[in-house]
Amino acid sequence: MVSTVRVLTEVGVESEEALRKKVDSLRGRADDLQEEIEDARSRAQNQLTRHALDELRPEARRLDEELGRIDAAMADLRASHDRDTRHLNEIETLSLKFKRSASARAVLSGVAFTACPRCAQSLPPREAGCCDVCGQIDVDAAPYSVEQVVIERDVKARVVELKDIIARHQNSLADLGRTRELLAAQKAKIEAERNEASRRFDSALLSAILGKERERAALLQEATSLAALSRLSQMVEAQKESIAGIETRERLLRDDLKAAREAAESNxxxxxxxxxxxxxxxxxxxxxxxxxxxxxxxxxxxxxxxxxxxxxxxxxxxxxxxxxxxxxxxxxxxxxxxxxxxxxxxxxxxxxSLLIIDSAMKNISERENxxxxxxxxxxxxxxxxxxLSLTQIVLIDKEYSAPPAKFDLEVNERHMKLEDPVSPPLIPYLRNDAEDGVSPTQAFPDAAEVAEDRPLSDARAESRESSPNGPTAT
Structure with a gap:
């Protein structure tokens, strides 16, 4: 209790009642400030019919939309420019390949081959009008020359057309770029004017409101902290009372336990x-x-x-x-x-009335002893x-010793062995420790013989020969 009073004194109050009064006073001042803030906001709305921010906001929005449209148009023009440029390059490449093929044919048409150009063997005689190399009928070169002229004329026309389209794309991109620069400059100017108007508006109209908001928040924070301190003191007192009750019950129980122990020892x-x-x-x-x-x-x-x-x-x-x-x-x-x-x-x-004895004969041999x-x-x-006629007795051991025939007892006997479907273990999924599935008796076949020669090791031999769970009698 002394510590609680000291904490309350440090925060400027003498008792919990004074603490509650101080919290109520702080919250009342915060409510008064909230009313003043609402009045100031209503007066500001009545005095200002239209602010510069309201005039600049639509213009800034319009410039944003215009810049967005220009950016979209420039993206489409760049895509068309790249597509037409690739088309022009493909046409020029194919024209060059066609010319090289025609030149090679013109050069080879006047050559009289006497040996195969591939294997250098002598060519067989051919009929007149047939190719000396492949033996097929020669094709007249005159139609090919006319076709070559037509193809070259079409290629030149298409190249000129594509170059004109590409040039117009470039001019349009340049015009859009200049327009975008102008719009961006206008938008930057509008944004600067908006920021300045907003700064002037905040400093002129909201400085008093912001100050009152900060003061109100500080009062509410202090009131919340003091209220939590009041709850803390109440919880501490409740805990002290609970601890005192527990200590009293503990002393009574200790006394009762001591008296019971003394009575039990005296009897x-x-x-x-x-x-x-x-x-x-x-x-x-x-x-x-x-x-x-x-x-x-x-x-x-x-x-x-x-x-x-x-x-x-x-x-x-x-x-x-x-x-x-x-x-x-x-x-x-x-x-x-x-x-x-x-x-x-x-x-x-x-x-x-249940007695369970597990492995009482674990270290005793039923043969030696x-x-x-x-x-x-x-x-x-x-x-x-x-x-113990009313007591149920459960025996778990490595060997089973049946009661004499003259004893009228109801005995349930069960043998449990690993991996034996006839006498399964108590835990069905239990397996041998060896990874290959070999049991300890199979892994050490001479264990039983060693046990017979050494009676002192009878417990170990019995442990190896028997299953982990012996028979159970009830």
Whole structure:
């Protein structure tokens, strides 16, 4: 609030009320100036019946139209001049070619060829009146001479006619150019007079109006800025009130959360029950290194489990972070999730009745560790018959361990394999990573044999031999 008052003081007001009064005063002065401007414009229109600009404008428009017509006429004349010039050049070129052809014929007509002018071989004897070279009947040259004279006379007449037309085009272009120069000079003079009249008109009649317009615009701008400042202060106050309400709700929620956390931590019955269920899951699943006498600790606020032997409190603690075996870590986490569902089912807690376990046996071989493999699934099937009868369980793994025949369970089993139409994968468009379509097993045919020779690499061998998505049991 202090910052808002300081900003208002800097602009010359002491409060928001004074700010609103100042904005109203500025807008009132702007309205008065607008009335004065309208009065000045009406007086100017009444005093001036006709201005020099009104007289010069039609003359300038007429000269523009005349210049446009002259430019169009000159463009047409230039096009005709160029067309006739090209025609004249073509006629002169053809006349020259005709003369050269006639001269060559006249020269060759008196030559008696004895050998072919092309291959220089002796010519065979020809009949009288036939050409010595081609053997065709000679054509009389007299009609050709008459035709030549007629053609030359026509060519000369056409050339003279075209030259006369071109000369007239040039004279017309020159006359139009001089006329255009005169009109352009007149237009430039008219435009200069218009500019001068406009300058005199603006300076004599509009200087006062323009000054009032500028003053009015400045007043409106200042009023707009101050009004925006008033809205800004209102928005700041509204935001402060909203922030205060949010902070109050935050403190109340923090207090409630703290009280709920303390109440939950003080009630250790569910925690103790979760410990018992967790150790029961581990022992029933046959997780190596875990016995029923081990101590489970669930420390708030994370409640991550840690296990230590009861007989040796100083030994290493087993937890999510310290467990080293990949297969044992999967069982460790899966059993904790199962224990949580067992506790929620017993306490009727709002936990979804759906348990999904993905690749619990990913790093455990069903051949090398058969007892471990079957023990985990037997524990799940037993719980499904008893405590978790209302919980839907989805298992995704590389191998499928069917429940014993004596267990009355409804199980849906599906095998998924890449590029197999009988057992398609969960994602239909999934393909092998190899560009040529060869599966990892085909690319490394000796992988299974290497896995059998090296039991410690059982997890890698199983990963290569199995499909990415194992069977799913519900």
């Amino acid at each position: 250790a019955s569910n925690v103790e029950k979760l410990k018992e269920l967790y150790i029961d899951c581990l022992t029933r699943a046959g997780v190596p290194g875990i016995s029923a006498d081990d101590v489970v600790e669930l420390s708030p606020p994370s409640f991550f489990p840690s296990i230590r032997p009861k007989t040796d409190p100083e030994s290493q603690v087993t937890s999510f972070a310290t467990i080293s075996s990949g297969g044992k870590k999967n069982l460790f986490k899966s059993c904790f999730a199962i224990a949580l569902h067992r506790l929620a089912e017993a306490e009727k807690a709002p936990l979804p 058969r007892r471990q493999f079957e023990g985990f699934y037997r524990m799940l099937y037993e719980l499904k018959l008893e405590e």
